[in-house]
Amino acid sequence: MTKSARSQAFTLTDKVDNPLDLISHLPFRLAVVSNLLALDRDWKIRNLTELEPREMRVLLNIGSYMPIKSADIAYQSRLDSYTVSRAVKKLLALNLIESRQDESKKNVKNLYLNDEGKALYQKLTQAMDERANVLEGVLTDSEKSLFFNMLERVENKAEAILATQAAELIDNGLEAPADQKELIRWHKKTNSQ
Structure with a gap:
């Protein structure tokens, strides 16, 4: 994999221990693309x-x-x-x-x-x-199909992580906000189909 212009322009800091490499951090990169496509x-x-x-x-x-x-x-x-x-x-x-x-x-x-x-x-x-x-146009038909498959897997996993965290906090006696209850409901709905 070749280095992107951004990864060449930004070097990780030495001012904190174990800085997070945002260029190779999947959730961050998805958020960047989402921002561009808003x-x-x-x-x-x-x-x-x-x-x-x-x-x-x-x-x-x-x-x-x-x-x-x-x-x-x-x-x-x-x-x-x-x-x-x-x-x-x-x-x-x-x-x-x-x-x-x-x-x-x-x-x-x-x-x-x-x-x-x-x-x-x-x-x-x-x-x-x-x-x-x-x-x-940057993807072949097979790459596009594979990409949509990967996006679905990432979406389902993200939903599962958030729903599990919310359920655990509720189990520990915390009152969940409405959006967290929705995550649990969505996860149940996704997995019941």
Whole structure:
């Protein structure tokens, strides 16, 4: 493996014992790539809407999976339910989505894009697809398949680590915040399928 420009530019400090090599630290590197791929970092995407990234992510989930419940958006995107709830309220206020009572479960609300939301969804997904096609050009089809497989394994392991830590802290008598309870619920859901 060749050294990246960043690894050549930054040398580990001698001012602390055992400094963490961030260039070879998987969670850190994934976070760096995630930062670069954030929807609001892409100027073409940002110019399509005044929405914040969380609202864009929720709108994209609704457009791709409608009818969908807020809890399912949280699970699918790994956003906490509070973040999803805030985004849904904003999207409703902006008249981009609709909330309708589920036909079989009367206490459940399903989310749908309305016509204005569908038009924005199409613009966003077109810009995202253009970026994805260029980005995926660095991978062969088999590498892309392998990469998605590896990402799924890393995601599942990260979820398991966080859910196990949360369960252990609850077992030790601590009161878990809502996002930690969600991690446990998501982990159970993932492993029951």
